[in-house]
Amino acid sequence: MADYFLKQAKQYALARPNYPPELFRFIASKTPIRDLVWDVGTGSGQAAQSLAEIYKNVVATDTSPKQLEFAPKLPNIRYEHTSPVLSMLEFQEKVAPVPSSLDLITIAQALHWFDLSEFYQLAKWALKKPDGVIAAWCYTVPEVDGAVDEVFGRFYAGSRPYWDPARKLVDDRYSTVDFPFEPVSGLDNTGPVRFVTEREMDIDDFFTYIRSWSSYQTAKEQGVEMLNEEVVEEFKAAWNADGLVQKSIKYPVYLRIGRVGN
Template sequence: MKDNFSTQSAEYAIYRPTYPQELYDFLFTLVNEKDAAWDCATGNGQVARILAQHFQNVYATDISEKQLSQALKLPNILYKVESSDRADVPDESFDLITVAQAIHWFNFEAFYAEVKRTLKPDGVIAVIGYSLMLIDKKVDKIIHKLYEDILGKYWDSERRYIEEGYKTIPFPFEEVSAPHFQIKTTWNFNQMIGYLNTWSSLQHYKKANERNPLEYLFTELKEAWGDDAEKEVRFPILLRVGK
């Protein structure tokens, strides 16, 4: 599994969007018991801290110690530096396993073997993610220019799974039909810039060229943003749920 986010772990914690409550509410209706959940590739614990409000115990793992250092510490969350292919727990431990905006980096076969080992017989796995945000036509056009024209070759090949809506990932489970959800938030201009700086491709570009590509587009982005103090931002959510 690649670690593309330790470098910008602080920015990730500040600027990455959070999932809506209705997504969690849907998942919780599918779970019979709420004894234990595993949030794999938890990052800064964004999902784990919501799970902790509903489950007695949450096991939250990530390969990035820097990401985990940004996570909210709660008494019923155990954070551990572990990869997705091995959880240090007994068989049939979890009622719910979540992996958010990360499965495209995994060795699918190894992770799914561990899911099948650690999930209870009636347990649920939820693979969650989000695709490119939508703001408005002018801003979206510049962001697409950044995404495709400038950073295109700097995206890892695994990014294609997100572009394909997670529909092409292997998913060897009894699939549960899920509603469509989206993240809705409001950003000011600086929040948008902060978020763009968390992109793994942008970090790859900076490493290769010793320059931040946003420098080339900053004026265009500012003009496209206009005089609005804040704008509504939407992220379509990707979701595969199985038993």
């Protein structure tokens, strides 16, 4: 997984959407204590930064040291580079030395990369019982306007051969991912619960977002330029149809949330 984002780590940090404050407030409302969070697959630290505003301490881990270079450095965030397969020994050294010590585990746009059986064993060992919370979310394809969305829909369909098969879990809004946890208070199930994040972009920002995709890098390595001249012109025509240079881009975010139980 780390290799997918190695070459475009800076683009990924700049282009990846931020998550809505409402998402973090909702998650925090389900955690009775806010002492220690493990942000898994933190990437360039977007979620960790927001969590650090609410929780006392954040341990943020990733398998890519290049991604971590672009993460915001805050006094209550400790970043750790970990092996792709996290052993119990490494986990105890870098994240949680004793069981039932974490109030919250978060996974932002990364759960589909994990070996879930191994990961869930660590999560259940480390979360406080019965109210330790695990929250995993993904954002799906952006929504711009009718003209751009029509072009983007065809473009995204054409990109599917270059995505890792795990991407289907994101397209399914994490609704089909294994998530063996109990509902948190106030919910009848573990989701997905929908949120929306928005970001202002011009057309060049939008192209930077596309170039940050792992599928874009995969296609490029196979000699395919996804944003070739014809595609770029088609996007520009749709983008400029209403005369607006800057557009509000909406990213639907889907959250799975549960507690570890007894």
